[in-house]
Amino acid sequence: MPPPDSLPPEPDLSLNGLAQPALHERAAALTRQEFGNRVFVRGVVEVSNYCRENCRYCGMRRDNRTLRRFRARSETLAELLLEHRPACVTDVNLQAGEDPVAVREVVLPLITTLRRETNLGISVCLGLLTPALYGELRAAGATIYIMKFECADAAKYAALEAPGTLTRRLEHIRLLAAQGWVVTSGFIVGLPAEQPADLAANLALAQTLPLRGCSVSPFIPGEDTPLCGAPTAPVDGTLNCMAALRLTQPRWVIPAVSALNLTGSDAYRRGLRAGANLVTINLTPPGLREDYLIYKRARFVMTEERVLAVLAAEGLTPSPVGLASLCGNAREPVRPSAALTA
Numbered sequence: 001m002p003p004p005d006s007l008p009p010e011p012d013l014s015l016n017g018l019a020q021p022a023l024h025e026r027a028a029a030l031t032r033q034e035f036g037n038r039v040f041v042r043g044v045v046e047v048s049n050y051c052r053e054n055c056r057y058c059g060m061r062r063d064n065r066t067l068r069r070f071r072a073r074s075e076t077l078a079e080l081l082l083e084h085r086p087a088c089v090t091d092v093n094l095q096a097g098e099d100p101v102a103v104r105e106v107v108l109p110l111i112t113t114l115r116r117e118t119n120l121g122i123s124v125c126l127g128l129l130t131p132a133l134y135g136e137l138r139a140a141g142a143t144i145y146i147m148k149f150e151c152a153d154a155a156k157y158a159a160l161e162a163p164g165t166l167t168r169r170l171e172h173i174r175l176l177a178a179q180g181w182v183v184t185s186g187f188i189v190g191l192p193a194e195q196p197a198d199l200a201a202n203l204a205l206a207q208t209l210p211l212r213g214c215s216v217s218p219f220i221p222g223e224d225t226p227l228c229g230a231p232t233a234p235v236d237g238t239l240n241c242m243a244a245l246r247l248t249q250p251r252w253v254i255p256a257v258s259a260l261n262l263t264g265s266d267a268y269r270r271g272l273r274a275g276a277n278l279v280t281i282n283l284t285p286p287g288l289r290e291d292y293l294i295y296k297r298a299r300f301v302m303t304e305e306r307v308l309a310v311l312a313a314e315g316l317t318p319s320p321v322g323l324a325s326l327c328g329n330a331r332e333p334v335r336p337s338a339a340l341t342a
């Protein structure tokens with residue numbers, strides 16, 4: 001593997017002038033060098049929108065009394081994933097607000113079923129839990145934990161009322177890695193009052209953590225949140241951070257997050273030209289996903305059709321090998337069942 005590329009000191013990550021295409025092209029070329037034209041395709045299922053946390057940027061915060069709360073049924077999700085998942089999906093991500101009840105009642109039985117019936121890679125994004133519960137999830141068959149640090153500045157993290165403290169969040173990232181999880185993280189670009197130094201600090205913090213990937217999410221002012229009147233993040237800063245991450249971490253998993261679609265008509269595709277190597281298909285059942293209120297009820301849902309169309313338009317193809325193999329937890333390559341290919 002070639003040595004990681006280096007960035008000039010204190011790069012201007014908010015730039016959108018002549019230097020931007022070159023930055024993105026270098027990141028895209030490195031991504032193609034490492035992964036070819038293949039992009040990982042993960043299905044996400046949103047399991048519960050109950051949340052005991054109160055992040056100021058999120059519509060599922062506990063103080064939002066206007067939201068209809070749901071916990072999906074494990075059996076319903078199992079049928080969905082066993083019988084109806086798209087053939088290109090090699091991995092699933094089970095995601096929820098911070099809701100330990102859903103972890104016990106829905107996620108753990110679902111992982112057990114998926115592990116028994118499929119060779120899908122299983123990621124979870126479930127927030128801060130106890131070490132024992134992390135262990136149960138790992139023992140059931142999940143291998144990748146997504147724990148975003150959101151913002152590298154501890155005071156700003158606290159002002160956002162993000163979960164716990166930044167210190168505790170980082171401790172849990174390290175704990176998960178020590179437990180044998182493959183850990184990926186993420187941060188938000190364009191938060192209110194963000195300074196250019198904040199972007200550099202986010203990138204620098206990511207480098208210090210035991211991660212195998214990191215997302216860069218544009219800030220979207222969420223409905224029913226205290227930050228609903230703040231401006232949407234400029235797409236350039238988001239894409240530049242993605243490119244900078246790729247140049248420093250050639251083998252990391254860097255997703256094209258669906259929120260890019262809310263920052264510009266071609267922003268999602270530009271993400272795939274700025275270092276992204278993972279796309280996500282939303283598999284949450286209609287009727288539930290409208291209430292998974294990360295940003296707005298009128299969501300731009302990345303369906304199988306949309307994801308495959310974007311990949312084709314960019315000259316990319318779904319990877320037949322899942323994330324678990326990239327991360328050293330290889331099982332057999334996923335073979336679509338007859339039911340899925342019929």
Ligand code: SF4
Nearest residue numbers: 051053055058061097
């Ligand atoms: S960002 Fe996550 S932890 Fe924070 S309120 Fe939303 S669902 Fe809960």
